[in-house]
Amino acid sequence: MIVFSYWYLEKRYLKKRFRGNRLKRLLWWAPAIFMFLYTIYLSFTKNFIPDNIGVVNTYLFLLGLLVVPITIYALCSAMGKAWCILRNTRKNWGNLIGFFLAVYVTFILIYGSTVGIRQLKVNKMELAFKDLPVSFDGYRLVVFSDAHVGSFTGWRKKLLERDIDSINAQKADAILFLGDLQNVKPSELYPVQDILMRLKAKDGIYSVLGNHDYNDYTHEDPAIEAANIREMASRQAQYGWTLLRNEHRSIRRGGKSIVIAGEESGCMKKEHTKMDIAKTLDEVRDGSFVIMMQHTPQTWRDSVLTCSNAQLTLSGHFHGGQVKLFGYRFSRSKTKEGYGLFEEGERKLYVTSGIGALIPFRYGVPPEIAVITLRRKK
Numbered sequence: 582m583i584v585f586s587y588w589y590l591e592k593r594y595l596k597k598r599f600r601g602n603r604l605k606r607l608l609w610w611a612p613a614i615f616m617f618l619y620t621i622y623l624s625f626t627k628n629f630i631p632d633n634i635g636v637v638n639t640y641l642f643l644l645g646l647l648v649v650p651i652t653i654y655a656l657c658s659a660m661g662k663a664w665c666i667l668r669n670t671r672k673n674w675g676n677l678i679g680f681f682l683a684v685y686v687t688f689i690l691i692y693g694s695t696v697g698i699r700q701l702k703v704n705k706m707e708l709a710f711k712d713l714p715v716s717f718d719g720y721r722l723v724v725f726s727d728a729h730v731g732s733f734t735g736w737r738k739k740l741l742e743r744d745i746d747s748i749n750a751q752k753a754d755a756i757l758f759l760g761d762l763q764n765v766k767p768s769e770l771y772p773v774q775d776i777l778m779r780l781k782a783k784d785g786i787y788s789v790l791g792n793h794d795y796n797d798y799t800h801e802d803p804a805i806e807a808a809n810i811r812e813m814a815s816r817q818a819q820y821g822w823t824l825l826r827n828e829h830r831s832i833r834r835g836g837k838s839i840v841i842a843g844e845e846s847g848c849m850k851k852e853h854t855k856m857d858i859a860k861t862l863d864e865v866r867d868g869s870f871v872i873m874m875q876h877t878p879q880t881w882r883d884s885v886l887t888c889s890n891a892q893l894t895l896s897g898h899f900h901g902g903q904v905k906l907f908g909y910r911f912s913r914s915k916t917k918e919g920y921g922l923f924e925e926g927e928r929k930l931y932v933t934s935g936i937g938a939l940i941p942f943r944y945g946v947p948p949e950i951a952v953i954t955l956r957r958k959k
Contacts, residue, residue, distance in 0.1 A: 582652045583620070587613040589655040612647045619643070628765060629798035630939070634731055641940060645690040650683035657682060689944050693904070697943035699740065701747060701936075704951045706922070708929060709958040710892050713870055716835030717955055722872070723751045723782070724951040726759035726897025727791065727935025730777070731769030737941060738773065744936045744950065745776050751952050755832065756782040758822065759897040760791025760846060760876035764939050765798050767812045778820045784832050786822045789843040791876040791898065793939070825874065827860040839870045842891065847884070848877035848898055856880065858888050878918045881930045893955075894930045901934030905945030920946070 587610060591599065599606040619640055623631070630637050654676075661675015725748060733741040748756060763769045770777070780786050794813050796806040817824045825843025832839055842862055845855040856875075865871060871891040875881070878896035885894050901920035902912030912919030923930040934949040 582648050583613050583616050586648060586652040586655045589659060590651060593655075593658065616643060616648055627800055630765060632766070634764060634939075635734065638732075638940065641942075642690070642694060646687065649690075650687050653686055654679035654683045689904075689906075693942045693944035697945075697947070698737070698941045700943065700947035701740075701744060702934075702947045702949045703747060703751070704933075704949050705954070706931075706951070707954045707956050708893065708922075708931075709956040710870065710929075711927060711958045712868065712892065713955055713957045714834070714837035714839065715957055716837045717839055717870070718957040720834075720839070720955040721751070721754045722757055722953040722955065723748050723753035723755075724757045724759065724895055724931070724933055724953060725936050725949075726876070726933050727761040727900055727937055728758070729761055729764050729793070729935075729937035729939055730773050731764035731766075732937055732939060732941045733773060738776075740948075741773055741937075742776050744948070745779050748950055749779065749781055751950070753782040753952075755784040755841065756780055756786040757841070757872075757874055757895060758786065758788040759874055759895055759933065759935075760789050761793045761897065761935070762788075762791070762817070763793055763813065765793070766796070767809055767816060770813075770816050774816065774820065780820070780822075786820075787830065787841050787843060787874065788817055788822045788824050789874045789876055790824070790826065790846055792846050792848045795846070825861075827855065827857045829861060829865060829871075839872065840865055841872050841874070843874040844880070846876040847880035856884075858884050862889055862891075878930060878932045879916055881918065881923075885930075886925060886928065892928055893953075894928075896930065896932045897935050899932070899934075900938045901932075901946035901949070903934075903938055903940075903943055903946050910946060 591609060595609065623640060657675040657679025658673065661673040664675065665671060665673050730741060796809045799806060814824050823830060827845050829840050829842035832841060844858055844861045847854060847856045862871065871889065873885055873889065873891035873894040875885065875894060875896055877898045881894050881896065885891055899912040899915060899919040902910035904911050910920060918930060918932055920932050920934050931951060931953065933951045934946050936948040936950065
């Protein structure tokens with residue numbers, strides 16, 4: 582992208598201006614040279630991303646500002662030129678189309694990096710079930726996912742504070758967190774742990790691990806990676822959260838109970854996955870009302886529907902795709918159940934878009950807190 586876009590525009594529009602003037606040509610190529618070297622630097626990063634997330638965020642922003650719009654314009658112009666040759670016409674409409682697309686992409690970049698991530702949607706809904714115990718009619722769950730707190734740096738830290746305060750303002754009976762608390766390492770939690778400890782709910786805070794919480798994006802000694810996972814679990818316990826790793830807990834009201842079950846993430850590599858639905862629901866009585874917490878929604882059809890009787894499953898993972906253009910969310914390329922409510926008979930899946938992301942960017946898919954009120958279907 583870097584080389585082609587700058588080469589094409591020079592050859593198409595600037596060749597005559599640069600003739601005999603090396604300084605002008607060097608100035609034109611300076612951004613491309615910088616981005617080329619930046620790309621090579623990142624390719625030698627030991628882990629999935631550098632320890633300083635700002636290095637990646639800056640790179641992607643500059644790529645979107647200095648390279649992507651020019652590449653789009655160059656491609657449209659080149660295709661328009663080919664069409665002119667093929668049809669023996671002179672008007673290259675690709676130039677005009679490319680110009681407007683480049684402007685639109687630049688707008689999306691700036692909006693999504695500034696305004697889009699500042700938004701917050703509190704999505705309230707009522708879900709009715711035939712077998713919900715009467716004593717739990719009106720029970721309120723507040724669900725959030727994909728915090729990626731390592732991305733809430735600088736001025737974005739205020740956004741995490743706002744999100745946590747908004748969760749508490751819902752007066753939840755129980756708060757459920759669906760995984761991906763960190764980006765890469767648990768050390769990201771240190772600057773924001775006082776914020777995370779503010780969460781309060783009558784019946785407690787329950788959580789599961791997401792794929793980022795397993796240190797699957799680092800290349801450390803296995804002993805260090807295992808220690809990082811233990812620290813993640815220890816930190817959540819310190820915050821007063823109940824981390825469920827193929828486990829469940831019962832909440833009682835008026836002599837009746839519901840089950841909060843948390844399964845290990847199903848989006849890991851097959852050789853690394855620890856998900857075990859049988860272990861998660863071990864000793865859960867038939868007929869119990871089960872709320873299943875599972876970071877990745879694909880497991881709903883793969884195992885939850887077929888291997889359990891869980892009436893409500895809650896997932897995250899895809900961030901709703903983070904971008905929606907002309908009604909299309911990018912997560913649909915992975916699964917049709919990447920965001921929203923889905924039903925199979927009396928059983929339901931809700932997938933939240935989460936409050937954060939590795940890359941702090943949102944366009945058309947705002948960060949979300951889901952407030953689910955359980956109702957007994959009459």
